[in-house]
Amino acid sequence: MKEAISQNTKELENLTVQHRETLNRAVQALHERTFFSQYPEHPSPAIYGEGADQAGLEQYKGQLGKRFEELLQESPEGWAGQEESPYEQEKLNISYPTFSVETLVARGQKAFHVWRKVSPLERAAILVESLERMKGRFFEIAHATMHTTGQAFLMSFQASGPHAADRALEAIAAGYEEQTRFPETQVWEKPMGKFNLKLNKSWKAVPKGLGLVVGCSTFPTWNTVPGMYASLVTGNPVIVKPHPKGVLPIAIVIAEVQKVLAEYGLDPNICQLAVDPDDKLITKELAEHEAIKLIDYTGGTAFGNYLEGLKGKTVFTEKAGVNSIILDSAEDLDKVVQNLAFSLTLYSGQMCTAPQNFFIPANGVTVAGEQVPYEEVVNKLAEAVKGLVNNPKAGPHVLGAIQNQLTQQRVKDLENGNGRSVLTTCDVANPAFANARICSPVLYEVDATEKEQYSQELFGPIALIIKTKDTAESIHLAQEMAMQHGAISCGAYTTDPAIKEEIMDQMGLAGTPVSFNLTGGIYVNQNASFSDFHVTGGNPAGNASFTNPEFVIKRFTWVGFREPAAN
Amino acid sequence: MKEAISQNTKELENLTVQHRETLNRAVQALHERTFFSQYPEHPSPAIYGEGADQAGLEQYKGQLGKRFEELLQESPEGWAGQEESPYEQEKLNISYPTFSVETLVARGQKAFHVWRKVSPLERAAILVESLERMKGRFFEIAHATMHTTGQAFLMSFQASGPHAADRALEAIAAGYEEQTRFPETQVWEKPMGKFNLKLNKSWKAVPKGLGLVVGCSTFPTWNTVPGMYASLVTGNPVIVKPHPKGVLPIAIVIAEVQKVLAEYGLDPNICQLAVDPDDKLITKELAEHEAIKLIDYTGGTAFGNYLEGLKGKTVFTEKAGVNSIILDSAEDLDKVVQNLAFSLTLYSGQMCTAPQNFFIPANGVTVAGEQVPYEEVVNKLAEAVKGLVNNPKAGPHVLGAIQNQLTQQRVKDLENGNGRSVLTTCDVANPAFANARICSPVLYEVDATEKEQYSQELFGPIALIIKTKDTAESIHLAQEMAMQHGAISCGAYTTDPAIKEEIMDQMGLAGTPVSFNLTGGIYVNQNASFSDFHVTGGNPAGNASFTNPEFVIKRFTWVGFREPAAN
Structure with missing residues (x-):
């Protein structure tokens, strides 16, 4: 040699x-x-x-x-x-x-x-x-x-x-x-x-x-x-x-x-x-x-x-990690839910950076100065997912197919869980692949007190809507999930600079990167080489x-x- | 605050x-x-x-x-x-x-x-x-x-x-x-x-x-x-x-x-x-x-x-680490043994960088082209230690005192071991401190085959002279000791560039820094900030x-x- x-x-x-x-x-x-x-x-x-x-x-x-x-x-x-x-x-x-x-x-x-x-x-x-x-x-x-x-x-x-x-x-x-x-x-x-x-x-x-x-x-x-x-x-x-x-x-x-x-x-x-x-x-x-x-x-x-x-x-x-979305306030809720619906649907949630736990305060989200009730926020999110999934020009191309049958099974099993179903999975056809294993996102509602429901990664197109007392509790729970069970991404929506600072501080301590107020063509799941560090070792999701x-x-x-x- | x-x-x-x-x-x-x-x-x-x-x-x-x-x-x-x-x-x-x-x-x-x-x-x-x-x-x-x-x-x-x-x-x-x-x-x-x-x-x-x-x-x-x-x-x-x-x-x-x-x-x-x-x-x-x-x-x-x-x-x-000295060849053996005697005596060997295992080939060391027999090398080293220790202007100031009675005990216990004693400890008086706990270096000879004798750190003023078949065996054993039991320093004496290269390569793999051919006022124990990395994690001595x-x-x-x- x-x-x-x-x-x-x-x-x-x-x-x-x-x-x-x-x-x-x-x-x-x-x-x-x-x-x-x-x-x-x-x-x-x-x-x-x-x-x-x-x-x-x-x-x-x-x-x-x-x-x-x-x-x-x-x-x-x-x-x-x-x-x-x-x-x-x-x-x-x-x-x-x-x-x-x-x-x-x-x-x-x-x-x-x-x-x-x-x-x-x-x-x-x-x-x-x-x-x-x-x-x-x-x-x-x-x-x-x-x-x-x-x-x-x-x-x-x-x-x-x-x-x-x-x-x-x-x-x-x-x-x-x-x-x-x-x-x-x-x-x-x-x-x-x-x-x-x-x-x-x-x-x-x-x-x-x-x-x-x-x-x-x-x-x-x-x-x-x-x-x-x-x-x-x-x-x-x-x-x-x-x-x-x-x-x-x-x-x-x-x-x-x-x-x-x-x-x-x-x-x-x-x-x-x-x-x-x-x-x-x-x-x-x-x-x-x-x-x-x-x-x-x-x-x-x-x-x-x-x-x-x-x-x-x-x-x-x-x-594994449990990734959170913290919803506090926004300028345009429609743009927010469209962005989140895409993040949830992209490759059917089979990404380490996909969001899972959506923390929404019981008294709703402040949108351009007006309070939008909790139920309306949840419904808007569900509607946005439905709209995307059922759009034949977008749905199949965003969803892709389910890699592992166990993921499909997990989506179905949840129906027997304690959460209230907000959105069930629906049949989506992929015109190019008649036999594709497809499964659209499901949304379940759980209460902030039901911690065992949302304390683990549910890999796949599964979102949990967690009703919290207020944004302070949302931040606290998102931090706790990241510190105890790991997290690779976090998305937060707030127009309040003090809350933004608090989220950066608390999620920073949990070693979790935060994307703020993403709308349009950029998503919490995405991670850019030469700019975004990936994982970094600050919580149990890995090093x-x-x-x-x-x-x-x-x-x-x-x-x-x-x-x-x-x- | x-x-x-x-x-x-x-x-x-x-x-x-x-x-x-x-x-x-x-x-x-x-x-x-x-x-x-x-x-x-x-x-x-x-x-x-x-x-x-x-x-x-x-x-x-x-x-x-x-x-x-x-x-x-x-x-x-x-x-x-x-x-x-x-x-x-x-x-x-x-x-x-x-x-x-x-x-x-x-x-x-x-x-x-x-x-x-x-x-x-x-x-x-x-x-x-x-x-x-x-x-x-x-x-x-x-x-x-x-x-x-x-x-x-x-x-x-x-x-x-x-x-x-x-x-x-x-x-x-x-x-x-x-x-x-x-x-x-x-x-x-x-x-x-x-x-x-x-x-x-x-x-x-x-x-x-x-x-x-x-x-x-x-x-x-x-x-x-x-x-x-x-x-x-x-x-x-x-x-x-x-x-x-x-x-x-x-x-x-x-x-x-x-x-x-x-x-x-x-x-x-x-x-x-x-x-x-x-x-x-x-x-x-x-x-x-x-x-x-x-x-x-x-x-x-x-x-x-x-x-x-x-x-x-x-x-x-x-x-702990087991630090080695590899003796192969030198220009001036007197300078070598004086340098080594100082390293052994300095603070009575109570340093993590002090040498312990001295590997000397059975057929001796090549000095300025001439072969100096093994026994002569060992005797010269012992004489150099004795000369330093018994020099009233130097001995007490180089030796210092023994921090822990257990170290003193370890030196004494070795007399009952399997090694052949080359140099026993001697009384050294410190004129400034009549009650000082002092213990001069001891040298024991063991054979390369008696691995259990030299496979652990003997903290204190203790040197083991290990007779090897040749320098290749010395290198092999020094590397093995570092890899298995850790090492923080290594000293090597050779005038042969190929052997030097081999020592760098083999001790490098054992994550051990090597000082070559030190004579005069610089010693293997010394470690300079901003230049020498200390420990670095390449062997069991630490990270x-x-x-x-x-x-x-x-x-x-x-x-x-x-x-x-x-x-």
Whole structure:
């Protein structure tokens, strides 16, 4: 491998020159925190080429029923695949190579000693190059995402393509910056009176070791690439264990990473895909392996807590959260409920940032100085959801399909709960997919005193309307939910600067970002790379924090060396 | 309190102007990493004033047998004190106010809501001011340190005074920089084709909550102030729980912090001293209290591991380590053994950075091209220690006294172990202190195969000479000890660039800094603020890592807020 590296030194140097500007611009964007995007989110032919969508669809279809042969991981020990389309409710019948945990770890450990010796700049350049290759497959990834997650096409394209690539670039930029933030070498010279003590010093950012990245079923690339690229840029090889139901989108990304690695003479096992054999889940065995030093995880709370409890690992999690909306006052209630209805309906609430608990004071909401009664606010919200869902030009495209039957079941089960139903789920047809698993949002009313009703995440298109004494109680309960059960987003509507300040203060203590007074084309669910920090670790929802400095610096250790210098 | 803050706003602003340059210079030093010191280490009258030493001694003596009344913590619930001088082997009879855990926590929580609203710059300015006040008491702190730790006067002055203050400034600078590294506000503007989506965004570094700082008996300020100031600058009030045998030095520092806080209208309980009542240790009760979110700890491994295992806390530890010396080759063996003898003898090896395991190849060490046999190297080292210890002008001043009788006992107990004694401890008299508890270094020889003999920290003046097959085995064993049992320093002597590279690589993987070929006036035990990272978390010796960015950013959470902006 050493020979291969030296043969490829010149090519690698060229690659660093080629991507240096992108990297510098991305580092700059991290600190500016205004809008920045390297990968355009609009799936237009003007940007991505005529016929790119059709070609991507055909590539996706061409993979159905076949073995995924693109990976450079040699000698598969088996083949497995369990994906099925929420739109077709049929199996994709794609199978992926499988490997034992021992094989994965042994190959990862070998790759570690190659990858850790590649400089941070070279690693960053290789990883940026992999994103450029990924860009060429955004449409294929989009169709793969649709038919594994149930997201509508536009979200599939944006979330799994350009937005994910931007999140990956953000992690690369942050990792590159942190590793190059201190001098590599320095002469330390201490005046001692008659002479100077002089030491040559050097510092290395030493990677921690093998990383494991555990993906989820609803955002197979968006939630996977930040941890994956953060570990890679800091010199740690990764084993990516996707959710068995959402493999193809990330398999395509990993195939591109492996191809770039191989082109530059590096071991493709620096980035391995680890699919569970059909009859055996391997995540626990992988996570507990002593060679695994870093874990990135998106998914349920119980498994996340188990991972966080493992000794000797650095663990980044994104778990369940209970997201709140606080309604106090507004200028235009119609615009407010339209915005909220969209947030609720978008991908049928299957987002970690989707709102769930809507706190509304018993005496209603102040709208342009007038008090609108509680019942009217609730009805307006329900009507807005109905209007959106039943609009054939919008409904199916916003809702998408339900990824997991259990989510559908959860929506139905609620009818037997203690809440008063405000809006039941209704049949929505998707003209393009007659068999799509669709489920429109349900609204239930509960009282603020019925805390057990709203103290957990009800993943899916489920909203709870919680009647509170006043906004002070709404804030208190939203904070309590976030502190005790976690929260990833919060939306608040108020025209009162003092209440706004109070919400910022109280939700800030609960480590929860707040979007105020959103109306129009921006939603509480959305999270912009290079500007919005995601998760950040201030409450039980997790500590994945892409991408603030903590997300990358915990992946390596600073080690210093020193030696007397000639005077 | 709010009124008090507004009354003091102008004064606080002036203070930020006054200390801004110091702060900026310190931030710059963090990134230059060459020699920087704000507080001169030389205890000379030219710097600290004529009679400063004598005045400090008198202040120290004036405190003996009395209550320590300087703190601004109201209504003590008791008085306690257990300090005794290793030089006099007599009690100091100083008593400190004690408080119940509930009182300490309640006051800390109240102070939290004051302190977290003070800006990072203002907090930094207040803390720098407290170091300026501390500077005026360096000599008093030095004598207090001598008579609690047993350090010789010069080390007491330097380690507890200027070096500690520099370490505190380093933490302040790093914390200030990290909290101001991203914009406080920004307009995020996303082009949408026909219009721009425009959001006003702001971000806050939200402190985690109450911090607990647990001090050790040998470095009562040097090991305490980094965590204490790191928590404080990031907005977290602290409760400082010193070792019962080493209170006075840090009590003086805390008294100065409290006075500055009070002068600027802030609650002095932002920084509380928590001394154990004589009949009750309170560290566990404090650490387990759910209000405590941050813990800094220096001390034994068992208690450190217990703290690291507590749920819902961010914990920084400095625990035991097994530090190695790797002897391969040198230009001048005499200079090498003199340097090592000093490192072993300095403060009788009661330093976390003191060397313990000396790996020497069975076929000896190459010196200026000639092979010096193993036995000769060992004898030279023993002779160098004897020469230093028995030099009346140097010995007592380098050795200091033994802080804890158990350390003395450990030295004696080893005589009954399996090692072959190369050098036994000898009586050394300190002309100034006839009753001083003194114990010179012992050297024991063990074979590389007797791993259980050298796999733990033997705190105190104890060196194990380990005969290895060759340097490759020395490196392998030094790495294994660091990885399995922790290490905070490593010294290596080699004239072979390839071996040097190999040692850097292997000890780097073990997260252990390496000093190469030290001779003359610089020792493996020494650790320079603003240049050398300390501990850094790469092995079981701890993760206190003062001061790299990780040491401060884990003490707060980034939280973002956003709202549509007028177009």
